[in-house]
Amino acid sequence: xxxxxxxxxxxxxxxxxxxxxxxxxxxxxxxxxxxxxxxxxxxxxxxxxxxxxxxxxxxxxxxxxxxxxxxxxxxxxxxxxxxxxxxxxxxxxxxxxxxxxxxxxxxxxxxxxxxxxxxxxxxxxxxxxxxxxxxxxxxxxxxxxxxxxxxxxxxxxxxxxxxxxxxxxxxxxxxxxxxxxxxxxxxxxxxxxxxxxxxxxxxxxxxxxxxxxxxxxxxxxxxxxxxxxxxxxxxxxxxxxxxxxxxxxxxxxxxxxxxxxxxxxxxxxxxxxxxxxxxxxxxxxxxxxxxxxxxxxxxxxxxxxxxxxxxxxxxxxxxxxxxxxxxxxxxxxxxxxxxxxxxxxxxxxxxxxx
Numbered sequence: 001x002x003x004x005x006x007x008x009x010x011x012x013x014x015x016x017x018x019x020x021x022x023x024x025x026x027x028x029x030x031x032x033x034x035x036x037x038x039x040x041x042x043x044x045x046x047x048x049x050x051x052x053x054x055x056x057x058x059x060x061x062x063x064x065x066x067x068x069x070x071x072x073x074x075x076x077x078x079x080x081x082x083x084x085x086x087x088x089x090x091x092x093x094x095x096x097x098x099x100x101x102x103x104x105x106x107x108x109x110x111x112x113x114x115x116x117x118x119x120x121x122x123x124x125x126x127x128x129x130x131x132x133x134x135x136x137x138x139x140x141x142x143x144x145x146x147x148x149x150x151x152x153x154x155x156x157x158x159x160x161x162x163x164x165x166x167x168x169x170x171x172x173x174x175x176x177x178x179x180x181x182x183x184x185x186x187x188x189x190x191x192x193x194x195x196x197x198x199x200x201x202x203x204x205x206x207x208x209x210x211x212x213x214x215x216x217x218x219x220x221x222x223x224x225x226x227x228x229x230x231x232x233x234x235x236x237x238x239x240x241x242x243x244x245x246x247x248x249x250x251x252x253x254x255x256x257x258x259x260x261x262x263x264x265x266x267x268x269x270x271x272x273x274x275x276x277x278x279x280x281x282x283x284x285x286x287x288x289x290x291x292x293x294x295x296x297x298x299x300x301x302x303x304x305x306x307x308x309x310x311x312x313x314x315x316x317x318x319x320x321x322x323x324x325x326x327x328x329x330x331x332x333x334x335x336x337x338x339x340x341x342x343x344x345x346x347x348x349x350x351x352x353x354x
Contacts, residue, residue, distance in 0.1 A: 003069035012065035019047050019060040022073060029073045030082055030136055033173040034061040038182055043174050045085050046136070049073050057081060083140040086133075089171045090142070091149045092196065097122035098137040099144060118156050119169055133171065150196060167199050176200060185326040209235055232259040237267065244271035254279040257289060265291050269321035272298040281307035284314055295321045 001012050005022055012021040017040055022029050033044040040062040048057040052070035057078065060071075072078070090098060097103060106123065116124035122134060136142075157165040172191070177200065181187040192201035208223045215225040232238060238260065242248050252266065252275040260266070266289060268275055277298055283289040291313035297306060308314050321327065341348045 001065065001067040003065055003067065003071065005071045006073055016065050017061055018049060018063045018065050018069075018071060021065045022060065022071075027073060029060055030139065031061060032132060032136070032171070033175060035175050035179075038175070038178050041174060041178065043172075044089070046082055048078065048081060048085075050075065050078060079140060082136075083142055084146055086136055086140055086142055087145045090133075090137075091145060091147065092152055093133075093169065093171055094119060094121050094125075094151075095145065095149060096120075098134065098142060101143070118164075119166060125169075152196075154199070170200055172198055172200070185324075185329055187324070187326065206236065229256075229259060232256050233261075235264060236261065237265045239267040240270045240274050242270055242274065244273055249273050250276050252276065252280065254282070257283045260289060262288055263290050265289075265293070267293045269295040272296040272300070277306065277308050281311040281314075284311040289313075291315070293317070295319055 001014075003010055003012055003021075005018075005025070005027055008025070008027070010021060010025050010027075016024075019029055019031060019034055029047045029049065031044065031047040033041050034047060042059040042062040045059055047060045049060045049063075050057060050072040051063070052072075060073070097106070100106065110123055113122070113126055113128040114124050119125045122128050122131070125131065128134070152168060154167045157167075174191070177190055180189050189200055189202050192199055202222075209226040209231045210219060210223050211226060211228050211231050219225050226234070238252075240252070242251075248271075250273070252268075254276065257266075257279055260283075266275075266280065272294070275294070275298075280289075280292060284292060292308075292311070293315040294308065295317045296319065297308065297316070299306070302309060302316075308316060322331065338347075338349055
């Protein structure tokens with residue numbers, strides 16, 4: 001298909017977005033959230049363009065190229081719009097160096113970032129040589145912010161032995177979240193909160209308690225082992241991930257539900273009989289539990305008189321826990337490992353047939 005971008009006749013490929021088509025043909029469109037290998041997102045709105053016959057300024061990273069399109073990527077209105085968008089992003093980011101009228105003189109005397117305990121501006125930022133925001137601020141002639149800035153003064157996280165994490169520098173482009181989800185298949189970080197309180201968080205910033213049959217070893221990083229009664233009493237969300245054995249059957253009963261906070265949630269993606277369903281339904285009806293989400297039931301399909309079918313704030317799903325990319329990848333890896341072990345004469349995970 002053929003289209004026009006900034007007066008140039010361009011041939012686009014099937015399924016290609018305007019941003020991809022432009023970049024492939026050497027036409028630069030400012031962008032921050034778009035990244036090679038990630039699905040179109042349209043979060044930062046820096047890549048907005050003007051399309052003849054189309055209302056508004058659509059983001060080029062999510063707009064498919066179409067036959068006969070006439071696209072403009074530059075112009076006074078687009079520059080002003082992008083500058084305002086970038087200014088809003090910088091309201092909660094150290095921005096003094098980006099707005100400073102003597103920036104060029106400073107760069108001449110301090111071209112490299114200085115070592116400091118934390119980043120307060122470009123002159124102390126380790127990402128200074130590769131920062132895309134700096135380049136955009138210069139290109140868009142960002143000289144002032146549209147409204148007074150709000151600096152959160154979030155604490156510098158230094159509990160990781162290999163890296164510091166300063167969320168005051170985050171512009172919420174979402175790249176790290178999408179790489180984790182789309183490329184690593186893990187989805188262990190995500191956006192937490194909304195508006196000016198939004199941030200990138202791990203496991204919603206919660207303290208992670210875990211219980212297992214053998215707790216003699218060292219728990220994974222960021223996890224604390226706890227007795228079962230403590231786990232039920234202190235947790236805001238309890239998620240079950242254990243096999244069904246004589247020891248685990250009826251693990252969640254009236255006694256353990258009574259230990260839970262009335263604001264807590266229960267999640268079961270393992271086996272239905274781990275929960276005494278009558279006890280859970282009674283706790284939900286009595287508002288002694290905020291809610292439950294179960295991917296499995298004691299009998300499937302459930303009979304009409306299953307008490308959870310009519311319990312309030314109870315979400316029942318038909319075995320969807322395996323459907324994530326991470327879960328399916330793990331299943332494939334386990335199956336391949338079992339087959340490899342059998343071929344090599346050392347079978348694992350053997351199930352007796354008698």
